[in-house]
Amino acid sequence: MDMDVLRSFAGEICFRIDLDRQRLLCHGTPAEVKRGVDDLFHTLGTPDGGIVANGDIDTDVPLDNIRAMYEAFLEFKW
Numbered sequence: 004m005d006m007d008v009l010r011s012f013a014g015e016i017c018f019r020i021d022l023d024r025q026r027l028l029c030h031g032t033p034a035e036v037k038r039g040v041d042d043l044f045h046t047l048g049t050p051d052g053g054i055v056a057n058g059d060i061d062t063d064v065p066l067d068n069i070r071a072m073y074e075a076f077l078e079f080k081w
Contacts, residue, residue, distance in 0.1 A: 006046055014049040022058045022072060029063050033071035040075035 009018070020043045022028055027039050040056070048054040056076040060069050 010046055013047050014051070014053060017053050017055060018047045019055040019057055020044075020047065024059050024061070024064070028058065028060065028068050028072070029065075031068065033067045036068045036071040037075040040072060041079065044079050 012018075022036070022039055022043070027036060031039070044054055044056075058069075058072045058076075060072075
């Protein structure tokens with residue numbers, strides 16, 4: 004979906020985010036995965052909430068990327 008359109012709803016609704024599982028989670032580096040989480044949280048979240056963090060993983064996602072995704076979920080701070 005168009006992030007600019009979604010951004011207009013930030014603070015009004017809660018988003019269940021899902022990281023790009025076709026490129027980022029499978030082929031990105033752990034640092035890129037963490038940046039992807041950070042970008043989504045800053046684009047769609049607000050200091051009052053608005054994000055349900057989620058990332059679907061499959062057998063083609065490296066363990067380091069899974070770890071990076073969950074670390075980023077837990078480490079995110081406003």
